[in-house]
Amino acid sequence: MSxxxxxxxxxxxxxxxxxxxxxxxxxxxxSNCPVFPLLARRQPKEGRLVATVRHRLAAPAxxxxxxxxxxxxxxxxxxxxxxxxxxxxxxxxxxxxxxHSWAGLEALPIRRxxxxxxxxxxxxxxxxxxxxxxxxxxxxxxxxxRTDDFLVVTPxxxxxxxxxxxxxxxxxxxxxxxxxxxxxxxxxKNPLRLMQQTGACMGFWDEQxxxxxxxxxxxxxxx
Numbered sequence: 001m002s003x004x005x006x007x008x009x010x011x012x013x014x015x016x017x018x019x020x021x022x023x024x025x026x027x028x029x030x031s032n033c034p035v036f037p038l039l040a041r042r043q044p045k046e047g048r049l050v051a052t053v054r055h056r057l058a059a060p061a062x063x064x065x066x067x068x069x070x071x072x073x074x075x076x077x078x079x080x081x082x083x084x085x086x087x088x089x090x091x092x093x094x095x096x097x098x099x100h101s102w103a104g105l106e107a108l109p110i111r112r113x114x115x116x117x118x119x120x121x122x123x124x125x126x127x128x129x130x131x132x133x134x135x136x137x138x139x140x141x142x143x144x145x146r147t148d149d150f151l152v153v154t155p156x157x158x159x160x161x162x163x164x165x166x167x168x169x170x171x172x173x174x175x176x177x178x179x180x181x182x183x184x185x186x187x188x189k190n191p192l193r194l195m196q197q198t199g200a201c202m203g204f205w206d207e208q209x210x211x212x213x214x215x216x217x218x219x220x221x222x223x
Contacts, residue, residue, distance in 0.1 A: 004181045005082055011188035012055040012090065014222040018192070020049045020204060020212035049212045051204050052220070053093040058109065061088035065110035072113065072139055076153060076161045079180040080141075084110060092187060093200050104145040105187075105200035116140035120150045120166055127171040133164055135173060140166070144199050151176065151183075151198070165198055192217040 061069070061084045069084055070077045092105045108116055117140040124131055134157045142151035148168025154160055163177040176197060177183035186194050192214060195201035204212045 004079075004184050005086065007188050008083075008184040009057065009086075011191075011219075012057050012092070015052050015054045015220045016093070016191060017218045017220055018051045018053060018201070018204075018214040019216040019218065020051055020214050023211040023213040049204065049210075051095055051097070051212070051214070053095045053201070056091045056094065057087040058089040060084075060086055061110055069110050073153070073155050076155045076179075080153075083180065083184070093191070093195055095204070105142065105151075105195070105198055106145055107142040107151075108140075113139055113141050116143060116150055117152075119148070120152060120168070123148065123166070123168045123171060129171065133173050133175075134159060135164060135166060138164070147199065149199055153180070167199070 065088065066081060066085060069080055073080055089107045089109045091107075094104055117138070120138075120140040121136055124136055134154050135152050137156060138152040138154045140150040140152050143149060150166045150168070152164050152166050154162055154164070161179045162175060163179065163183055165174050165176045167173075174197075176194075177186060183194075192201075195214070195217075201214055204214075
């Protein structure tokens with residue numbers, strides 16, 4: 001089996017073209033009338049839109065931050081150490097053309113884990129939920145930009161090493177991957193599915209105000 005770090009680096013080196021279709025209008029369930037009638041009347045000039053997204057890998061983490069990683073993740077630090085010794089975070093699925101696009105999945109540098117984790121825990125504590133996944137003892141290491149959604153790894157307990165998506169707006173939790181290696185392999189092999197599951201790409205607004213939803217991802221040739 002190929003090395004998951006090398007496989008991920010190869011994936012991140014090349015952009016993706018997202019083939020998008022117009023998003024169907026949001027309808028009232030009792031009448032099938034559009035919730036936003038002005039938006040529903042807008043018709044795109046083209047049947048499809050292609051949005052290009054790119055990825056950025058950070059420089060290696062300093063020794064002091066790698067030491068902190070080992071301390072907070074303990075027995076679950078091995079895969080994270082392998083990644084962060086080469087890249088102190090990354091940003092996937094970035095799009096600069098469409099200003100109102102909801103695209104991106106950011107693995108934070110280690111020094112920012114504490115702040116993200118504290119914010120995530122405040123949401124859980126305010127919700128008074130039973131925290132059945134044990135995220136109060138987890139570490140938020142990644143986020144979806146412009147949201148309060150975090151990827152959280154659990155260092156201990158029956159779900160140790162697993163990665164969950166915590167959605168701050170709805171205070172919901174879902175399992176995303178069995179571990180970091182699984183997460184990176186899924187990003188490489190089925191990026192659109194991962195974007196859909198994490199909310200890392202909810203769509204694009206073009207200059208006409210048309211909302212587009214990605215339906216297919218095509219890897220471009222590297223320059």
